[in-house]
Amino acid sequence: MPKEITKLIHKYLRHDKKFPHVWCPGCGNGVILGSLIRAIDRLGLTKDEIVLASGIGCSGRMPVYVDFNTLHTTHGRALTFATGIKLAKPSLTVITVMGDGDATAIGGNHFIHAARRNVNLTAIIINNQIYGMTGGQFSPTTPYGSHAATAPYGHIEHAFSIAELAVTAGAAFVGRGTVYHVQTLDKLIKAAVLKRGFSVVEIISNCHIQFGRRNEMGNPVTMMEWMRDHAVTVEKAEKMTSEDLEDKFTIGILADEEKPIYTEEYDKIRERAGD
Amino acid sequence: MATVMPKKKRSLLQGNEAIALGALAAGCRFFAGYPITPASEISEVLSARMPRVGGTFIQMEDEIASMGAIIGASIAGIKSMTATSGPGFSLMQENIGYACITETPCVVVNVMRGGGSTGLPTCPGQGDVMQARWGTHGDNPIIVLAVSTVTDCFDITVRAFNLSEKYRIPVVLLSDEVVSHTRETVIFPSPQDIEIVDRVTPSVPPEWYVPYENNSTGIPDMAAFGEGYRYHVTGLVHDERGFPTQHPEEVKTFTNRLFRKLTQGLHEIQIIKTFMMNDADVAVIAYGSVARSAQRAVVDARSKGTKAGLLQLITLFPFPERLVDKVLKQCIRVLVPEMNMGQIYREVQRVNQGKTDVKKYNRIDGQFITPDEILGELLLEE
Structure with a gap:
């Protein structure tokens, strides 16, 4: 099995690109890239019909390694470029990958409006609760009371729940997974890409270097154990009391609704506008 | 349709x-x-x-x-x-x-x-x-x-x-x-x-495509996403393949090419219009709506015996230095009226280097510059 997965990844990597990659050993980004590749492979999509667009940060470097139509945009803006691409060429499958700061701080406005607008895009948001690339400053998902490079005395702001934010903003499909629960993650990404409408997968990931070390979880194993112990499936959470759920987060599908898709609605506009 | x-x-x-x-x-x-x-x-x-x-x-x-x-x-x-x-x-x-x-x-x-x-x-x-x-x-x-x-x-x-x-x-x-x-x-x-120009798309097969090729024109062919030419687009400085680079030689080649492709096309990029410039010894250099007032002012100045002309800049950048220089060499006086504090005036002075007398006229009060105001400036020193 492991050998097969490795083989599959090599089918999609850009071997003429100058490896090694920029990610730290043990980073969750590699797990997510593997999961994304498996999802795309299982969907039988060709490399030519995939666009992978990113913003800025560690997550932003993902597109350069894979052999799709790839776009590394400006900080927080991946969804705006993706919107232009999708409307210009609706036949393409457009996937964006962003970080928590990228998608919900500097790109927060684009994120909620993309969810509201319902263009058929997939947003993969890697939530490692920190700005990793710039050196561990707090992000919109850094937990209250934890420590960051710019919160040396403890963090006094409150974190966004990205998946819940996406649900409220109107995303057609919202899922949350972790880099520990990889098989669930494979299924979530596959379902999100397949979904007709704006789909979001929030992935809880580990930045043991910038977040973990400052918060007594200085290696990937400790962080994955934390994910294992704090993630609860949506189904299980329904049977739990709010007290039991206090320090937990849910994983699975949080929303899956049928909504009119922007490109199809715009086709109707073209008919209405007529000659 | x-x-x-x-x-x-x-x-x-x-x-x-x-x-x-x-x-x-x-x-x-x-x-x-x-x-x-x-x-x-x-x-x-x-x-x-x-x-x-x-x-x-x-x-x-x-x-x-x-x-x-x-x-x-x-x-x-x-x-x-x-x-x-x-x-x-x-x-x-x-x-x-x-x-x-x-x-x-x-x-x-x-x-x-x-x-x-x-x-x-x-x-x-x-x-x-x-x-x-x-x-x-x-x-x-x-x-x-x-x-x-x-x-x-x-x-x-x-x-x-x-x-x-x-x-x-x-x-x-x-x-x-x-x-x-x-x-x-x-x-x-x-x-x-109507002349319509479309970007040049690659004619080579995908495996030969070099998306940011340093070719003789400095303008690489552009493939659209989804046409079989899978390549990488990034705001990071990149090599000819489109991959990020910090290699000094590659960075230099890339940046120089961005400038070179325009320099090689200045003859068609720099667009101007001239009005009554043939025998002019006083000129107005203007652009945008101010150029319209300037045109009228030039006609009025001519009726009062001043041989005025207008150089209207349509291309502001790359600044049409040679075309402006020609006017500066021809005229004893040049007026640059603008609805700012003199942004193109400074460009004109940069080209002028003391060759002729260049004056500015500026309004920044939200009001339009009228032909009479420009005429007044043109006749000021008669």
């Missing part, structure tokens, strides 16, 4: 309407914008017309998003445009830089209004000239054009697309409140008389 051009051969139009029609005639099929006066009519016209020609109009959540969307659409192979005014233009600077570095064709219309910040909504101004050239960070070349009549709004918008497509560069089209809200008759050229 509706015809792109209006059915009538002549039409009474507002400048903003003519910009929208010019864009459609040039082949623009994607527009993203955010409401702002005095540019909103461009959005309104295109929201109605784009779907009729199979194109797409989208109103985004802000100007940052508008700029991102038009770059995305262009990378997918569709000619695209946005339109805004000063405050929105400031927000667009980030992604304008991305379009420069990724060499993505697109047209950005800025209908200038007076004042800084939210300024003077919506009196005319020309305060964004240097921002159009230098507004985005780094050191990238860009093309900036200025329109002065409603007919210009149509014609120069087409030229803006042509230059953008040919040179793979964002083109900023500067209008101002006066030009954009003036209504006058436009006589449309026949569709077959």
